[in-house]
Amino acid sequence: MQEKKVTGYIKPFIPRMCGGFAVKLIGTLFDLGIPWVLSMIVDEVLPSGDFNLAITWGVIMVLFCIGAWIGNVTANRMASGVSKDITRRLRGDTFRKITTLSNRQVDKLTIPSLISRMTSDTYIIHQTCSMLQRMGIRAPIMLIGGIAITLTMDPVLTLIMMTMLPIAAVISFKVKNKGRSLFRRVQGASDDMLMTVRENVTGVRVIKALSKAEYERKRFDKVNTELMTKEKTAETFMAMVNPMMGAILNLGLVTVIAVGSWRVYNGDSEIGKIIAFMNYFTLIHQSLMAITRIFTSISRASASSGRIEEVLNSPEDLKMEMPGENEEEKVPSTAHIEFRNVSFKYEKSNFEMNNLNFAVNRGETLGIIGATGSGKSTIIQLLMRFYDVTDGEIFIDGKNIKYYEEAELKRKFGAAFQNDTIFKDTIRENIAFGRDNANIELATEIAQAKEFIEERGGLDTEVAIKGADLSGGQKQRLLISRAVAANPDILVLDDSSSALDYKTDSLMREKLRNHRADTTKVIVTQRVSSIKHAETIIVLENGQIIGIGNHDFLINNCEVYREIADSQMKL
Ligand SMILES: Nc1ncnc2c1ncn2[C@@H]1O[C@H](COP(=O)(O)OP(=O)(O)O)[C@@H](O)[C@H]1O
Ligand SMILES: [Mg+2]
DSSP: OOOOOSHHHHGGGHHHHHHHHHHHHHHHHHHHHHHHHHHHIIIIIHHHTOHHHHHHHHHHHHHHHHHHHHHHHHHHHHHHHHHHHHHHHHHHHHHHHHHHOOHHHHHHHOHHHHHHIIIIIHHHHHHHHHHHHHHTTHHHHHHHHHHHHHHHHOHHHHHHHHHHHHHHHHHHHHHHHHHHHHHHHHHHHHHHHHHHHHHHHHTHHHHHHTTOHHHHHHHHHHHHHHHHHHHHHHHHHHHHHHHHHHHHHHHHHHHHHHHHHHHHHTTSSOHHHHHHHHHHHHHHHHHHHHHHHHHHHHHHHHHHHHHHHHHHTOOOOSOOOOOOGGGGGSOOOOSSEEEEEEEEEOTTSOOEEEEEEEEEOTTOEEEEEEOTTSSHHHHHHHHTTSSOOSEEEEEETTEEGGGSOHHHHHHTEEEEOTTOOOOSSBHHHHHHTTOTTOOHHHHHHHTTOHHHHHHTTOTTOBOOGGGTTSOHHHHHHHHHHHHHHTOOSEEEEESOSTTSOHHHHHHHHHHHHHHOTTSEEEEEESOHHHHTTOSEEEEEETTEEEEEEOHHHHHHHOHHHHHHHHHHHTO
């Protein structure tokens, strides 16, 4: 695959940009002409006393102003059109790419960072693009043109002006650096505050339930005060900057006037020229500032481009592979699902699973039990190939899951996860999920969801965002309905009946047995009763299988399992 570059997104727009540059150039030339016309009027036209000549030059002056205005406005509009189109394409591609990243890649890049690459980094590129088009041509032409014109008018004054400029440039550069570090601190404090707000808003129920509100309020006050203090420091500093720059500019102007009037007095220069000089001095000063801004903007944009390119060029992960040469010599897998010597490690944690072995036949049930963090969900993620194993093989229907096409593999599964999302949509659509082979009636019957759905007004009732208007048990039953609806080969229920009472749970299992006899069920749970009848049960502890067999076998042979069963018996 060819490496993608952010600059590659700009290339197709170069002709359009050039059009904008041409218009901008015309506008800028008019701008540059205005002080010159003014000096002509003052020095040549007015002293001549020719009224018609004065009118003509007045008209010329007006035309220059209109030309400059139209040119600049048109070019700026063209520029924002181009930047908008560039950013839209870039954002679209970045978003599409993010949706294809594997879990491992997301772990590595982290979700907050992906969000900020998608939003602020693309925004910085947008801004830089439009600034480059607005100022990239204008500022250098103003600078060079201004100096050239003033040199022809009065070389001595030009030299005086040129000695002032570097001083102004150095000061403005220093000020900008200081200001940037102050604002970066403000940005950090603002991140802290956002994080606190997000935690509080999403966790508002828990916070209220545990009466932590007062504590949280204090915590918020602290980050809020922090942010305010930093903002105040930065703004106070910045408030000094503009007057200071103004003072430097004025000092320059005063020098030009002082030296200029002395030269006029001696007959070496003219009044109109001094007036023109003052205008050019301001223009040149502005373009110098603009040029430093362009450079800082480009350096920021190049950092952002790097971050976006890292996403755009993430290699395709979890590809369908072709069987190797020595594959045939291996013992074929005859079960429906088999883990053979599987090892796995996450990118960013010490958690490890080593040498997992188990097999389940078609239509059987595999129970996975173990404490929180023991690796139950990890096994599911490996089975569904959200992550690739570090070592070993996983077979489904005798074929290594790496050799399946992604869609074919995913089609085999119906899954309900711990924190699956319920969408703001009808109950029917939440279950069908766009699949036309979904049998919704049967699914809700199996999942014991029929009753409550009828109470809420039937399948076409809408549910709130994230199912906020449903109880925990109702959400779980909806998710289970979704998982069984398309009659999958393998049904995965990851801790998805924890909020159901024992009776509902057992009714559901009975329905599954009757209506989904050919489906292989993988049931993750903390409850012995949910998997008691499973043909195979795996007991997990810290990523290791410490017991495997059916209920009776484990009761007699696995101490941990017996303890779990005993403690739940007493409930
Ligand atoms: N994406 C991830 N990156 C790093 N570590 C993870 C990730 N997901 C889970 N873990 C860690 O792996 C361990 C097992 O997690 P998990 O399989 O979800 O446990 P269980 O489902 O049994 O509660 C935990 O210690 C967890 O912190
Ligand atoms: Mg889990």
